[in-house]
Amino acid sequence: MANTNKWGVVAEFDSAAAIYTAAEKTTAQGYTHVDAYTPFPVHGLDRALRQGPSHLGWIVVCCGITGICLAQLMMYWMNAVDYPIWVSGKEPYAWPSTIPITFELMVLLSGLGAVFGMFGLNKLPRLHHPIFQHATFWRATDDRFFLAVEAKDPKFDSAQTTRFLESIGGKNVAIVED
Amino acid sequence: MTAIPVVDEPENPLVRAPLVEGKNDFTSVTNIIAGVAERKTPRGWYLMFGISVALLLNLGAMIGYLVFNGVGVWGNNVPVAWAWPIVNFVFWIGIGHAGTLISAVLFLFRQKWRTSINRASEAMTIFAVMAAGIFPAIHVGRIWVIYWVFPLPNQMAMWPNFKSPLLWDVFAVSTYFTISALFWFVGLVPDLATFRDRAAKAGRTIAARAYGVFAFGWTGSNRHWINYEKAYMILAGLSTPLVLSVHSIVSFDFAVSLVPGWHTTIFPPYFVAGAIFSGFGMVLTLMIPARQWLGLHELITLNHLDNIAKILLLTGTMVGYAYGMEFFIAWYSGVEYEQFAFINRAIGPYAWAYWIMIGCNVISPQFFWIRSLRRSPMVLFVISIFVNIGMWFERFVITISTLNRDFLPSSWGYYSPTLIDILTYAGSFGLFFTMFLLFCRFLPILAISEVKGVMPEANPHHGHGHDDHHAHAQHAHAHAHH
Structure with a gap:
């Protein structure tokens, strides 16, 4: 499936505990290009997302x-x-x-x-990022926790990934254009 | 102003006091802190800002007058050639040190209560170092050749003398300012992103763009947080020895000389303890009104103020110990010039300054042995003013009462400041408060993301029930997958 103009699928969660569980389930499902967007660093989330240490x-x-x-x-x-x-x-x-x-x-x-x-x-400053298009993403710096599966993930399939993120409790799941 | 009732509950020593009081969640923490910058500017702010800007303009005028006329407009004269400028410099740089202590040292010691006061204290550090930097710069006399202190090619074809503590000071203070400003900015980035997103949501486009540029496009990505937390920890690790080195080097300006009363090995630790003491005093002077006027009672709690009071008690007592030890060593050394220098401090022409110093720095913090006084914002505020006064007098005593009676009685003199001295010093407060008031008005005065991070619901295992064993087992299970 061609994902040329898609950046990824973004789902919203409402607590640090929920994003932690969701991250564990998503990486356990075999997704590799996964990232969380949180208002503060959530302890242990790097392990749940299988992200390595900083260099x-x-x-x-x-x-x-x-x-x-x-x-x-x-x-x-x-x-x-x-x-x-x-x-x-x-x-x-x-x-x-x-x-x-x-x-x-x-x-x-x-x-x-x-x-x-x-x-x-971190490749910053970068004043524009596709994920800012998500309708409720402005709350990522306030009180909501977001999980994104990027389109470059080999397992990515917009319909299937959307369904998966909804099944693990994601709200406002939406496809974000690149 | 609405009074917010604060319950001062008796502490159970077995349970950690909550760092955020009241019924707050992430949303309300954002609302409280962002609300400070978003609501209509209070009239009191304009009043204070007006006074501060007037003082700042006065500083500009005094510097202009000085540059046109030379340092003769000040009271500095032999034997007291180092007078108010160095006193003011050490006073301001010392105040800055508490900000770094709170942001770096308390961070390394995992003192989570720092999150409520670190942002404002770091801002205080930067503005205090700005105020400090002015004095050595303008007191060189010919300010247009101030670049001679830097290792830059100049018309004399000479390089600076790197063996001079005054040159070490140039490097120490400029490094300190740079690192403090960077540390502050790194801490601000996620919170500026919060301000950006709120402004964009509310349709305040100009504010959203302004905050957005400085937020660098922060998204809160976990990959970014990993590098961010690493950078924060490294900066804390670097700032901790840095802050100790800066005030040690400031003390070398005195201690490396051969002047009786200055040439002592106790100076570096004694200066550092005094710096922390004065800085925490200024933190209270700034935060108690801010907490009151901006309604931050649930974030800057009485427990936080209590902790600051304990640090004041500790460092004030350390300073008192240093005053005593100086006297002891002067007597024990058997050097009559040393003995004279210290006796002259206590009963000489500047005895009044010495006893103000002792009263403010050694006696006033002793009230903090009493718990109810540590938890009374009014008492804390009054004592914090005494600490500020006392620490300025400490530098006055060290500098002026040491120099006024030279080795040769024929050159003894009595130093008095001129009106220009006094107005220049008052002007430095104008600079400090102008910057601080702008900070309070437009920037996140508390570290939003850090305060959220120390709340119980920030723990990813929060809400898994109170069964810790279960949470740990699940964690271990997650690890086993790797």
């Missing part, structure tokens, strides 16, 4: 190490190579006095990496 930590570690190296290179080159400064009874490059700035730059670059890395991994 953000690796990005942050790389940024942090870059910050350390950058700080050391900067202070060494500026105060000991390019314009050696003999001051306060210390050598031009005195490592103990470099620690505070090295720490601060490590934190600065790690923090920037954590924030921009998170938005990058």
Whole structure:
């Protein structure tokens, strides 16, 4: 069945417990391109949806190490190579006095990496998304919990998937166009 | 203003007090918090905003006057060359630290009560750091060459001296501001999405677009939440040592010098404890009226205020211990200059400032040993004002009463601020309150998604009955499938 202009099927649930059970049932049914949309992170939902852990930590570690190296290179080159400064009874490059700035730059670059890395991994900002067309989806940031099976799922069939989501208690189940 | 009755029930120590009181669900939490920004602007807000903006304009005028005339318009003069600007800088940056403590340290310790106050406290941090940053920037004298503090090529073909604690401060404070602002923004994104969706639903197109741009297209996708929670935890983990480093480095500005009364190893922890103390004082000063005027009693409960009062008691006592220990070490060291510096603080020309400091910082929080006083918003508010005053005087005592009597009695002097000093300081409150009032008016003042996340119904096993065993068994069953 051609799903070229369909993005997926979206169902609404009214509690954290309901979305958790629905997510478990949907993945147990063999759907793989499933995601939940919730007003707050629901504990354990990543396992029910069989979604892996975040890789953000690796990005942050790389940024942090870059910050350390950058700080050391900067202070060494500026105060000991390019314009050696003999001051306060210390050598031009005195490592103990470099620690505070090295720490601060490590934190600065790690923090920037954590924030921009998170938005990058989430492919945000993206001001428009097909799922916003769903009639009641505005409540996903208020008090409702949504489950979407995307059309790219090999098991996706608009009629069958709709029926399945209704059978597990989904309300306002609707097909969303891409 | 409608008075909302609050039941102050006796605590059962075996049961955790609820973090959200009253009959609230997710819908009502959204309505309460979004309602603050959606309802018609109260007249009182215009009044306070008008006063704040007037003070802010006064700050601009004072800075302009200073730049045209030079730092001679202030009372700074030898021997007290470091005067109100550094006092005000340390005062404001210290206030900022409570916001980071609440958002990061309490997060790492899983103190869920933080959710009711973390957003406003983080906002307070950012605005306080802005107010703080002004003072070192304008007190350099020639503000047009302020970029010399950064490692940028300049007309002298020189680089900054990285061995100076003042330069460490540049890096510490600018990193602190950047990370605090990012942390705050990351926390805001899901709540801005809530505001966006409500505005769009209500047909307020301009508001929906404005909130929408800053919400970055947040959908609440669980894949996004996974990365989001990771980022939040990493930022909390980074901010915790950061906040300790910032005030330690601020204290190095003093401690690395050779001035008796400043050259002590106790300074970093003593400054950090004082910063947390002053910041929690300001949190109470801001949140008690906000809670009252904006009807947030069920979200910022008496239990929350009680917890803040306990932290004030703890940190106030730590600060008192540091005051005592400074005296002890001065005596124990046998260095007569150290001894003179401290005796001069307590009975010298600035003794009045010293005893204001002791009264406000050490004595006033001791009232919080009494439970009923910890749970009285009026008492808390009054003591929080004392804490703010006391902590400003602490920095005044450290800076001015140390410098006014130099090694050479011939250069002793008595420092007094000028009118420009006083108006500039008042102006920094204008900046702080202007920003804070704009925040209260247009942004989610409480972290909506986080408050929902600590409610009992947020647990996916809520409503499975009270049979925990059953819920766990089901969970284990789900795992076995993987």
